[in-house]
């Protein structure tokens with residue numbers, strides 16, 4: 274993989290070739306532990322609202338207890354009923370249900386569920402979890418782009434909704450300009466709901482795909498040259514997260530800085546439909562709330 278990344282991407286971007294021993298592969302568990310400790314130390318003593326939200330798995334009960342003791346609201350991410358059931362048993366405060374419309378990484382943590390989970394729309398996942406008797410409050414995430422979506426989810430039994438992609442082009446967002454442009458443009462065309470990498474036909478450049486090629490975990494992104502070249506060479510046989518993430522970071526950062534949207538990750542979710550370039554988060558929230566009040 275690294276040799277391929279050198280010739281196909283580092284050379285055209287003007288980056289020096291890398292050898293495998295030039296990368297630092299930190300222990301992910303150790304890093305997570307250090308992040309938890311920092312959060313408990315720095316945020317723990319505050320009196321205001323505190324949230325500990327995690328994805329890609331469930332921390333052990335000892336860690337969860339430490340957050341409970343400091344009055345954090347605890348939320349985990351599920352992409353399937355089985356994962357929601359495990360989180361339900363962990364006795365946390367909320368479960369974020371990530372449907373297929375959710376942008377960016379899939380939070381899948383049970384084995385062999387990544388491919389099947391991307392086929393389940395948010396609303397369907399919510400319904401299955403309610404039918405399965407899950408008692409923890411459910412937060413719908415993925416494709417929430419108008420008040421009618423919110424009203425339907427709340428009416429069906431969701432406690433809240435979560436919106437991501439709609440905010441990418443906002444003035445407060447730190448995303449690079451070229452990424453903001455791509456998202457805002459995708460929201461104007463009707464291309465944000467097309468196909469996945471699992472369809473039998475090759476996707477077009479503007480299609481949405483689920484790909485592991487940037488980080489080793491499936492993520493929902495706009496198709497581009499990077500995805501096409503890596504998947505043509507390696508198919509689904511990509512080094513696991515976080516190895517692929519570390520191997521491709523310099524390429525994606527440089528491409529983004531150069532305004533080259535062919536060679537960086539363009540995460541996108543269904544709520545991108547709601548996005549507008551240079552709008553404030555406040556105006557998006559106000560529009561959503563007004564639309565929800567009308568749709569209730």
Ligand SMILES: Cc1cc2nc3c(=O)[nH]c(=O)nc-3n(C[C@H](O)[C@H](O)[C@H](O)COP(=O)(O)O)c2cc1C
Nearest residue numbers: 328375376377414415416436437438540542543544
């Ligand atoms: C650019 C981007 C980055 C994201 N980063 C994270 C993240 O770091 N952790 C996480 O749990 N979810 C992350 N997500 C997923 C969102 O939390 C959420 O599931 C998704 O955005 C909801 O779907 P929507 O994009 O249609 O609103 C990210 C999504 C996007 C689009």
